[in-house]
Amino acid sequence: MDRRDEIAQALTQVEARMERAADRGGRSRDEITLIVVTKNYPVSDVAILQELGVRNFGENRDSEGRAKSLAAVGTWHFQGQIQSNKISSIAKWAKVIHSIDKPKQIEKLAAAITDPKTTSVFLQVSLDSRPGRGGAGPEELAGLAELVMQYPQLTLLGLMAVAPIDLDPEIAFSELHQIHIDFQYKFPSASGLSAGMSGDFESAIMKGATHVRIGSSILGLRSLKR
């Protein structure tokens, strides 16, 4: 099978699984944005995805994302851990940043852009009891959200999380669902929820995800890539 057919088939399967999960959660597939995470895959895959109608792409590294963003029109998302010194460069190609968890990152991002509503952000919340794995504590979210909203250049979309490896995703995303409800009560305009990867996107959709970030289920195992 050639690469295009392989990707097309995997994409159709993921679409069907998203549809079923949305159905089971009493939701509509149209409420959910599929972001195809192209990190570590070649730029030729990005071109194929674009031909197949994909318009949302995700990357974890500045240099790789910048290079690939030249290959496809669409919305580029950044979801990796952010180094402060890379923020202004990331802001040049990524329209949506999913991994904001510190006030300093918000200040640097705002300083890097001038036009209103240029960049959208999700605040990453940690579902892990151990510190240092990325994401703010739930108690820090309101302060971060208020800071984002002070800047007209930025649009606050909502919350993002990654399920901890050693926790059942159903449990992790139930906890996230509760955090998201509390957050939306305070910030009703920021109703987005970026959650779910190849291994757990169905649970995330059942628990209210509006954005899923999927790589290997569509592009294959990274270790096996040609």
Ligand SMILES: *Cc1c(COP(=O)(O)O)cnc(C)c1O
């Ligand atoms: C790599 C990555 C993804 C995609 O992971 P897959 O398991 O390949 O679907 C999603 N979100 C984040 C934050 C990632 O780093």
